[in-house]
Amino acid sequence: MLVALTSGARFVKGLLQSASSRYQKLSLIGKALIWFILFFYLCSAAFIVVVTPARIAQFTYDFAQDIRHLSYGYTILIIIMIAVSFPPFIGHTTLLNLFGFTYGLRGFFPAAFGSLAGSAIVFVTLRIMFSKRLRSWTSTNEKWQALEAVIRSRGMPLIILIRVSSFPPWAWSNSLFASIAPVSLFQFFMATWFTLPKVMVYVFVGSRIARLSDGEQRNHMDTQTKIVNGLLVVGGISISVLASSLVYHLMQKEIKRLHDSPSERDELAAEALEAAEEAPLLGSDSLSSP
Structure with a gap:
């Protein structure tokens, strides 16, 4: 279990280092796009809180059933x-x-x-x-x-x-x-x-x-x-x-x-x-x- 947790920590650390390295290499437009995406996710999170997860989940389920049929x-x-x-x-x-x-x-x-x-x-x-x-x-x-x-x-x-x-x-x-x-x-x-x-x-x-x-x-x-x-x-x-x-x-x-x-x-x-x-x-x- 300890080995798995250590491996998981290394995995996350590797992803963070890779993300940081890629971000530094981006142009100004690329960095602006990253911040826009983060802003979009924050707005999405706020939307979920306001509308409530239950209503969103029900809508998604109904839509999935429409596809299924x-x-x-x-x-x-x-x-x-x-x-x-x-x-x-x-x-x-x-x-x-x-x-x-x-x-x-x-x-x-x-x-x-x-x-x-x-x-x-x-x-x-x-x-x-x-x-x-x-x-x-x-x-x-x-x-x-x-x-x-x-x-x-x-x-x-x-x-x-x-x-x-x-x-x-x-x-x-x-x-x-x-x-x-x-x-x-x-x-x-x-x-x-x-x-x-x-x-x-x-x-x-x-x-x-x-x-x-x-x-x-x-x-x-x-x-x-x-x-x-x-x-x-x-x-x-x-x-x-x-x-x-x-x-x-x-x-x-x-x-x-x-x-x-x-x-x-x-x-x-x-x-x-x-x-x-x-x-x-x-x-x-x-x-x-x-």
């Missing part, structure tokens, strides 16, 4: 899932919760399909669109050449470890792998399968939240049932956090091992992993023409 409801959510798999969009985790919120545990199958299909489509699209730029960039970047060499030699275990890591986020992880030439579509697709347990957890959490969001269902629940459902939600989130912390810890061990290696190639590869935002498809101008 549509014959093409699955299709709508899958299309949105594919869209948010492209950088710079976010919302993959929220959509996984929405699948569970709308369809219960049955939502796992369309959520898994949308995740697999979306990541594969992003991978192929970015590879085709930026192939010339990718070759040009990697030919002049020693760190990225070293990372490609290490991935080529380590193969699937390292690819899977990077893929299931919580950093970078889903859409940016798709872009990162599209930037690494030695990673084939088949390898990337197979590694993505290892993220499905996490998909299942988020869908499960969404399904439990749905039961607590509907006033009619809540009224028919006794106190013990409400507590059990609440504990299941907290437990699901805790499992996800602990799993992410463990993977992050393993990822840091791999980077440290590369740093400690006498090979200069491994050292450069570790630096490339630590600075993944330098990837040719992850930079601020990544969506500009090649």
Whole structure:
């Protein structure tokens, strides 16, 4: 338990350091956008307090039921899932919760399909669109050449470890792998399968939240049932956090091992992993023409 808490603390510290570093690199417009987003979230929090969480939860539940009763409801959510798999969009985790919120545990199958299909489509699209730029960039970047060499030699275990890591986020992880030439579509697709347990957890959490969001269902629940459902939600989130912390810890061990290696190639590869935002498809101008 202590190891898990320590890993969790390191995970949070790493995220904060990464966020601070990225913020300092932003332009004035970028920093203004960050503050606008924070202001938006503060306004959203105030809105929730004024309207009350119960009314918002009921509205969300009713809307989810409207989607559920549509014959093409699955299709709508899958299309949105594919869209948010492209950088710079976010919302993959929220959509996984929405699948569970709308369809219960049955939502796992369309959520898994949308995740697999979306990541594969992003991978192929970015590879085709930026192939010339990718070759040009990697030919002049020693760190990225070293990372490609290490991935080529380590193969699937390292690819899977990077893929299931919580950093970078889903859409940016798709872009990162599209930037690494030695990673084939088949390898990337197979590694993505290892993220499905996490998909299942988020869908499960969404399904439990749905039961607590509907006033009619809540009224028919006794106190013990409400507590059990609440504990299941907290437990699901805790499992996800602990799993992410463990993977992050393993990822840091791999980077440290590369740093400690006498090979200069491994050292450069570790630096490339630590600075993944330098990837040719992850930079601020990544969506500009090649």
